[in-house]
Amino acid sequence: MSIDLRHIRKRIPSIITVSHPKITLWSLSREMQRFYWPLYVSRPILSLKHLKGKPLPDSRPEIEQDPCGLEDPCVQGSWKRFVPLALFVALAIALAVVFRDSLSFEALAQNRETLIAYRDSHYFAAVAVFIALYIAVVTFSLPGATVATLAGGFLFGAFPGVLFNVAGATIGASCLFLAVRWGLGEWLAAKMDASSGRIKQVKDSIDTNQWPMLFLIRLLPILPFFVANLLPAFVGVPLRRFVISTGIGIIPGTLVITSIGSGLGSVLDEGGAPDLGVFFEPRILLPLLGLAALSAAPIVYKRYKSNLGGSYEKD
Secondary structure (H helix, E strand, C coil), X not given: CEEECCCCHHHCCCCCCCCCCEEEHHHHHHHHHHHCCCCCCCXXXXXXXXXXXXXXXXXXXXXXXXXXXXXXXXXXXXXXXXXXXXXXXXXXXXXXXXXXXXXXXXXXXXXXXXXXXXXXXXXXXXXXXXXXXXXXXXXXXXCCHHHHHHHHHHHHCHHHHHHHHHHHHHHHHHHHHHHHHHHHHHHHHHHHHHCCCHHXXXXXXXXXXXXXXXHXXXXXXXXXXXXXXXXXXXXXXXXXXXXXXXXXXXXXXXXXXXXXXXXXXXXXXXXXXXXXXXXXXXXXXXXXXXXXXXXXXXXXXXXXXXHHHHHHHHC
């Protein structure tokens, strides 16, 4: 078997002397291995017309890459993406130290007259400043979110104060979520996806029940607010789901605290402090637990259905 070399003479180095317009496949393969190392001819070439005007195919074996791009950040240099996150944490700590006395109920009581006067004279500016401060408190996880929620009810009433509180909390939680996910969450989620065993099972369980789990951690007051903002970023929850579940899930609890704040004026006149224990009274707690149970129902149903299917297979 021979091949016409009239169209590929330019592809072969000039050192190859071709004394005849035809050359055998064996000699052609040997010359290609010699001069185009490490290009290897691994199968017979039946036609070389496809080489016309094109470079020779690269048959070198591909170097196996990390399937998830999970190389050690310090080795690969991707540790640089953690620098903004470290600066973010350092800034949050600095702000917490500087404003530890300003974000308290005592500070609200001392400055209530000034705040009310500013609200009355510049209502829309007061709303904008309040939401911006609330966003900063939640974004940097400063100790004062409850006081900020009470202040929203105190300054703007139960309504529209609850709307301002929910807006500030949702935007601030989303900012924290994005900062953590960009710095660490995507890498950690990929690590969990590539892992095996118990960690992989937990990650798969969360992925299967993302909506119920997101609403459950918002409705049940068992996790601090900043922890509920961090966990979804660590397991790779999409931003859209996080924003929707946060904006809806915090409404019941925020409404309760905002309502307490709306009656804060009389409490301050008496020299008292707001009673947040009302949050755990049956008339408040039971409806919240009912909503949490409703959110957990899909998880329970899926678990029951999977267990039922497993028992059928054993039978």
